[in-house]
Amino acid sequence: MDDPTGIVKPAMNPYETVFMSGTASGLVLLFGLFALLWLASLAVRDASLVDRFWGAAFVALAWWYAVLGGVPRPLAARVLLGLVTAWGLRLSLYLTWRNWGRGEDYRYAEMRRRHGARFGLISLGTVFLLQAVLAWVIAMPLYAGLALGVPQPGRAGLLWLGLAAWLVGFGFEAVGDAQLARHRAEPSRRGTVLDTGLWRYTRHPNYFGDALAWWGHWLVAASLGAGWTVFAPLLMTFLLMRVSGVTLLERKLVDTRPAYRDYAARTNAFFPGPPRPS
Template sequence: MLDFLWNNGILRLLYTSVGIQWIGCAAAVFFKTEKFYDLTGSATFILVSHLAYESSLMTRRQSVQGWLVFGWACRLGSFLFLRIMKDGEDKRFDKAKESPAIMFKFWTLQGIWVFITLLPTLLLNSERRNPPIGTRDYIGWGLWTLGFILEVVADAQKSMFKNNPENKGKFISSGLWSVSRHPNYFGEMVLWFGLYISSSSVFSGLQYLSVLSPIFVSFLISKLSGIPLLEAAALKKWGDNPAYKHYIENTPVLIPFIKT
């Protein structure tokens, strides 16, 4: 049993992911800063994905998957890092910075999040079968492209809105934000479902259970660390604003054009 836990290639990637976070956590606790938390997470995505690819057959499918993960991680990591450097803080860490135990929890959870999110890609890279590129691959890559574009455009629109001095103290309700209150998060969910679908073209048996990856991402976004926190903060800030009340009454929370 111990031999399996140590020598299993997939589990070693989990240990690597969590281990990197523990190193980052030690530095973050020492300097009492959260500024490189998201950047470290994105770098871990790149490293763990690359390590899995290095031991793969390096097929066309595996190469495309690797580049898609790399592109997403570079874009999001740099975006979040530049944002926190500009803002000066991440309010999620207001209490955590003063508590090494809470910081340890945050960083450990990030390592587990990276691993679970990457699981379909890791299984794809561990697979020795290489069926021809087919419909499922193109559907998955297409969904990744759609999700990535939605996320990038939504983030860019919000950044431009916030950088305009005339919009100080206002909420964005234009562009993609006119059809969804969280279009960037919707894009994030779509792209990870896309990567699962493309990976599944080589799956068999229990490997299909790695659908846990996009489901886990969607759960985090919609129920835990994403939408609930932002919705509560927005309601606290603009809850008495009639325009904001009209916006939330007429704009879907997540899926564009579809109110739930």
């Protein structure tokens, strides 16, 4: 239909149309899922549920984006979908198993004590919807790769480099978690510092592995033209190193375990490296 004003409007770029509608639908999906999770947390009085769902949220989003992308999908897109699914399901299942019956995490318990009756409503924005937004931003390589991605000439090597990075990162994360769980399960080691295995070379092999796995996701997505989403693994790495990961946990460990100071003096905080002399 002609514009009655007589002004000829340029056609909307189909790429922009799909991009805007696709990312918007992903954010709506996450808001809905995290809102339901918030309601569940009110029922059981445990905001820690949000941590257990973190990995699964990326799985749900990845599969939604894959649906938007349609079929057939290029090899790199199928690899990306598989990697994210394996990473997210392992993380959510592990955190659910580890925290089963342990009550609310100390971070949320402190917030609940500080805010009292208002905590329920406050947690919706500062915990649940905030994590939904963070997950949406971090998952941008998944959208660009799964919903829009097209194999780029000369970039096939990024697929294999990303797969290698993911395998190393996933291994660090899974093995590090397993070693820590085994250490905590032995009564004779309760309260001691784990400084063997991967923990001999980095104080947080699971966080390092988590970050590296996301760099792997990004590299695979970059082979599909999503290199511009490099801000996503950068944000994930920053959060793990400076916000919710290393910095927050170390503050507690230094205060509660005197031996941790000596361990920290000889062991890298994040990136693996040979131990320093005591």
